[in-house]
Amino acid sequence: MPTSLPVPIEFRLPEGWLPARPVGADPGVAFAAVHPAPDAGFAANITIEGGFPPESRTLPDLATESVDRLGEAAESVTVTDRREFGSGDAPALAQRLAFSALAGGVHRDLIESQVYLSLVDIDNPCRRAVIRLAVTATAGQHDGVVGDFQEFLRSVRPGTGKAA
Numbered sequence: 765m766p767t768s769l770p771v772p773i774e775f776r777l778p779e780g781w782l783p784a785r786p787v788g789a790d791p792g793v794a795f796a797a798v799h800p801a802p803d804a805g806f807a808a809n810i811t812i813e814g815g816f817p818p819e820s821r822t823l824p825d826l827a828t829e830s831v832d833r834l835g836e837a838a839e840s841v842t843v844t845d846r847r848e849f850g851s852g853d854a855p856a857l858a859q860r861l862a863f864s865a866l867a868g869g870v871h872r873d874l875i876e877s878q879v880y881l882s883l884v885d886i887d888n889p890c891r892r893a894v895i896r897l898a899v900t901a902t903a904g905q906h907d908g909v910v911g912d913f914q915e916f917l918r919s920v921r922p923g924t925g926k927a928a
Contacts, residue, residue, distance in 0.1 A: 769794045769814045770893040771883050772923030777810075778912035786811065799901070799909055806867055806874075808901035808909045810916060816885070816893055823848065823857040823880045826894060830878060831861060838863040839871075855882045862903070875906035879917060886922075895920075 777783070780800045786793035792813040799808035817826060827846060835841045841863040850856035857880045864873050878898040885891040897920065899906075899913040 769812065769895060770816050771814070771885055771895070773812075773883075773895060774919075774921045774923040775812075775916060776919040778915045781810065781912065781916075784809070799905075799912070803902040803905035804872075805870065806872055806902050806905075808899060808905055810897070810899050810913060812895065812897050814893055814895040816891060819892075823855055823882065823894070826880060826896075827857055827859050827878065830896070831859075834861065834863060834876070838865040840864050850882075856880060873903040874900055875903055876900040877906075877910060877913060881920070883922060 777797050781797045782800060784796045784798045786796040792815065793811045794814065795812040797810045802808075824846075831841055831843055841861055844860045844862050846857070846859040848855065848857045859878050861876045861878070862873070863876070864871065866872070867874070876898055878896060881895045881897070883893050883895060885893055897917060899909060899916075901909050
């Protein structure tokens with residue numbers, strides 16, 4: 765069952781992407797969407813999750829933990845790129861992972877691009893939430909959907925938590 769995010773955000777899905785139930789995903793996934801054109805039976809997907817990590821955990825720590833968790837389920841995981849960006853007030857981190865895993869009973873080579881955003885909790889400005897946004901696709905489809913993911917990332921904004 766999907767969970768809620770620790771702080772509200774607003775975003776716009778790229779054209780054609782469809783909201784989906786987070787099936788088989790990490791139980792912490794609050795939102796998922798799928799690409800309308802699967803590659804060899806695997807639908808590229810965007811997921812959003814978040815939480816309030818202990819203050820002692822940095823974004824690189826959280827990214828490394830994500831790699832370790834993925835490594836428990838995948839046959840192999842390689843960090844192909846990792847970089848920090850943003851500012852001291854709004855730090856962020858992006859990483860790209862290549863891994864092999866069974867998905868739908870089929871061995872697949874997959875790529876996952878992850879972005880970690882640190883956001884101030886509106887209810888308690890002394891606390892920071894971390895939101896993890898990711899796109900997962902086959903190695904053959906990733907380059908074709910990463911532009912959509914970048915468009916999606918540009919649309920992410922802090923939300924008010926109030927229904928429109």
